[in-house]
Amino acid sequence: MTELVQEHIPQGVIERLPTYLSALLQLRHDGSSTASSAQLSELTDVNAAQIRRDLAYFGSFGKRGVGYDVGVLIERIQRILGSDHSHRIALVGAGNLGSAIASYDGFNARGFQIAALFDNDPGKVGSRVGDLVVRDIGDLARLAKQQNIRFGVVAVPSDAAQDVVDAMVDAGIKVILNYTPSHVTVPDDCRVHNTDPVRELLHTLYYLSRAEALAGA
């Protein structure tokens, strides 16, 4: 029996699922076993009708008059997203940023595991960063293929970004998180997400400027 899924699901829906999941994980952590769309709305700043509508794209997971079972909904959303099992990540760059990412506790808790840490500095290769031993960047392709790693995180100096990305693509990595401000290119079957803090600041700056203009006027 195959799952019934509508042919096209709006991107906005997919982007909100992780938000719902975060809220649900928090609810479970706090000991709640059920949640209504109204409660989820409170926690996520998403309209309650929209939450129900979004979930309905994938099936009916709630009980009328009762709400949603937190555990069940977590499981269903994780299944939909494909995070019902752990995914391995290759992290490249063992400097300050790489070390910070390697010890970031947000990955493991939510289905991602940093499987290997690479650097091109012979002085760093072999040293430990948290639980990881720094490996030579030359081993990336072999290890990534061996372990079927499809996620990569780039935490190297800007001017090395494209080279690292190219190496990741060659290694079969499909989703890349780029922490450098460099614009990098990848083939069509890969995705890059640039974590550009300035872009976010610029966008909020617009609203801030207007609020201050109003207050000052």
Add this chain to the structure above:
Amino acid sequence: MTELVQEHIPQGVIERLPTYLSALLQLRHDGSSTASSAQLSELTDVNAAQIRRDLAYFGSFGKRGVGYDVGVLIERIQRILGSDHSHRIALVGAGNLGSAIASYDGFNARGFQIAALFDNDPGKVGSRVGDLVVRDIGDLARLAKQQNIRFGVVAVPSDAAQDVVDAMVDAGIKVILNYTPSHVTVPDDCRVHNTDPVRELLHTLYYLSRAEALAGA
């Protein structure tokens, strides 16, 4: 003479302006003096008609038959966003992550300046990180008010996040970039942006799972 600006501008428009700005800065860096909406479309993956439509919310900046003057458009977008002058940022946390952010070269290049770095560890206070001297977190409010700092970046351990955010709010900071996985709360007149890499990975994971399901079937 006041600027003519429509009463309401869609949020999507505001969110795309930084994208256009990045492309234009790159074009200027590469020596181009004019750009058509078709060229910008190529660089940004945004429909050319939409770029023209978006810009038209704020005025008419181009020349028919010619295109947009890169320098002029950069200046106009920076003026619209409020990034035509530099903004000071207070960074809290002088660990690996804080040190990496302090030396991130993407801020200065685009109108943001890390004005001060704070930590609560007496062993770190007074030491240097790049060009900055680590200051005591107790000095945040005084310095932020003195220098009219309205941007804050949180790079501390998760369990200290809310305390730091509270201190930032007290110090008059209005826009906060939270690098911890903790959910933090702020008053209505402040904005928090959580840089949650897992959220982005989860969302791309959905598409990746489907692509692989198709390929495997």
Add this chain to the structure above:
DNA sequence: TAGATTGTTAATCGATTAACAATC
């Protein structure tokens, strides 16, 4: 003038939300 490209309209497309019957 001929060619190019903007600014803008009007049509399409898609997402959001209020409302409510179904039902736990």
Add this chain to the structure above:
DNA sequence: TAGATTGTTAATCGATTAACAATC
């Protein structure tokens, strides 16, 4: 049964885009 809340419809709202007259 009465109360609550889902799942879903239908209406609204808003954003995207093709098309083209204006014009450099």
